[in-house]
Amino acid sequence: MNERMNETAAPPQSEDSYNFAYLDEQTKRMIRRALLKAVAIPGYQVPFSGREMPLPYGWGTGGIQLTAAILGENDVLKVIDQGADDTTNAVSIRRFFARTAAIKTTTRTQEASVIQTRHRIPETPLQHGQIMVFQVPIPEPLRFIEPSERETRAMHALEDYGVMHVKLYEDIAAFGHIATSYAYPVRVAGRYIMDPSPIPKFDNPKLHKSPALMLFGAGREKRIYAVPPYTEVESLDFEDHPFEIPRWESCCALCGSQESYLDEIVTDDEGGRLFLCSDTDYCETRQNAMNMTKGGA
């Protein structure tokens, strides 16, 4: 754990031969213009001319371009992958910006001004001024039922959203409850239906009226969308099957949290298993606090 803390203290050597944050200024301007439009029309997918990035599609090419476009010299960047700061993807992206932009990086949610994420929203409540950048594989929530892009655009334009509930209906018909557990569709500001990226539906309530700005980038599909701070984000549901977030019977084996999103870890071949917080920073913060209390006593 200490190694990671050191990362902040001693950033890797910056690469002067690259433009600040890798992308050229024209591209950043283009992306910022798309971002402004996305913020102005919450939930609306804005096309942008995504660039080739030095990582494969599916690894966060959308998110990384957004991050590159919004980073300033004083920003502090946190990158998480499924809640963890120490996975390959998160470490690579953090190091990428440390080298190309010479900015500070962190694993602490509270310290970060920009948080790029794959499939989670941190447990620590976000604050005003923070920006979340989501990596999005399939930005179109209607795609599962309507293959034509032309048609889905018309459906968004005309608020022709009847089919969204068809998916939820099918869930209940098949499983007795709404079984969609991630990429759970939401309605933003009472208008656009949006795919919140594959975050667990556990995180959906965190989007609602969040003080932070939420930006979504899909690199392969070349779409950007956004949820501005303090925007209403409502998860779709039925009157007799309201939206619910999952609860666990156990608590985190390390920090004892009963509120956070837990990952199940299989520990041996005899069926032994543990539940751990998916958000590593949250878990460590709580563990440190517990140790402090013990040490003080």
Next chain:
Amino acid sequence: MPSVLHVSNLGKTFTLHQQNGVTLPVLSEINFQLEAGECLILRGRSGAGKSTLLRALYGNYLPTDGSIRVRHAGAWLEMVGAPPRSILAARRSTLGYVSQFLRVIPRVSALDVVTEPALARGVDPEKARRRARSLLDNLNIPERLWRLSPSTFSGGERQRVNIARGFMVDWPIFLLDEPTASLDAANRGIVLELIAHAKKRGAAMIGIFHDEAACEAVADRYLEMGAQPAYQKTGETKYACGTNFQ
């Protein structure tokens, strides 16, 4: 009795475009009126246009010229040139057509075939079915057949189902196209009874009967069709009726 049907200068010529445009003048200058409670019998040799006239009155054939006015829903309806929905409305509540041939609709039971005209008029379904049952019973259709589609019935059974359907509703005007043809004596008697009953109620009728006894039983007047001028059987009738063949 009030007049219910006016036919004037009615003509019908068939043009067969598939056969070098041959024209067949079948009806011309037909003029007659019909009163409620009266039965007019069409007479003439085969091919004189008796069935054609009935079909023209029902809107099934398109007259070439002339006028057919039917007293329908408290007003006169000019059938010639009327829009389809007006003709359908007249068929629903004013004009009944009883022929010997039943157009079988797949999967529709005999009982439903008979009940349908009453339902189309908005009669209470239970009441309509009761009447349908008694009609089928009177016409000697065995009860085990009522639930079956007439597509499997014999020719005679189908004909009787069709007659039951024809008499299901108290039409003000009946068009009867040989309803008694090929029926046995008992069933013919029942059909004649139905006709007599409808007449007594005030229904006007135009019919084709090939069987003289049946004619005698129901006729008030005759309309001779074909080459001969029309003549009237009963002296009381004040309206001229007949055909002038060109």
Next chain:
Amino acid sequence: MTLSAISFSPETAARQFLPVSDPDDSMPILSVRDLTRLYGPEKGCQNVSFDLYPGEVLGIVGESGSGKSTLLAALSGRFAPSGGTVRYCQTSGEWLDIYATSEARRRQLFRTEWGFVEQNPRDGLRMGVSAGANIGERLMAQGARHYGDLRAAGLQWLSHVEIDPARLDDFPRAFSGGMQQRLQIARNLVSSPRLLFMDEPTGGLDVSVQARLLDLLRGLTREFSLSVILVTHDLAVARLLADRLMVMRRSRVVESGLADQILDDPQHPYTQLLVSSILQT
């Protein structure tokens, strides 16, 4: 055919006491004028005009390539015509010019007051979701948000179209062609439309299945007093279902009128050919 003048003779005085009924006492539900959409000379449809009244079933017949389907597409708001108008009388009594109104309003009409039954049920159904979801979609699009109610509607409509309600959660691909077609009808009728378009609804079905579907359609059109525009090349289907017919040939309507009159006493040479060559009843 000309409508000859009636002379009032003294002996027919009785009829003068009665007014001559006015056939135009009700409002049409659809009013079509000079509708034209051509892909080439005599390919498509041109100068089609008619009024459709509430509860009427209008059959459009003609051979392949006569322009029936093009006309249906133009009537149903799917392809803008190159000329002419299609006006729809809304429930409020106000007229709506289908091609002058917004795409949003058109779509709203399509999923509420109108229905379209495709020849191939695969084009009209969502094959990847259950029968119940297919039926419920229009209701959900209209804002129904109660799962229990949606299911109840699904069950009710399955039995309406003679499909075992136990199959509510089955996928349409597990259904036979006739059942798929009936499911498509249920999916359309669930929103209580006033106007239904049908393109060869019995097209790809076995004769025995056709009869059942025809009978069902006949019953449903009457039960819900639907106005229907039906395209078919099968004159027996036209006779059974339609009140009125329009006969198309080479993009033009050559004859129109009462269905049984057109079939039993066709006037136009082409209709005579059509009837004499196809109809054997």
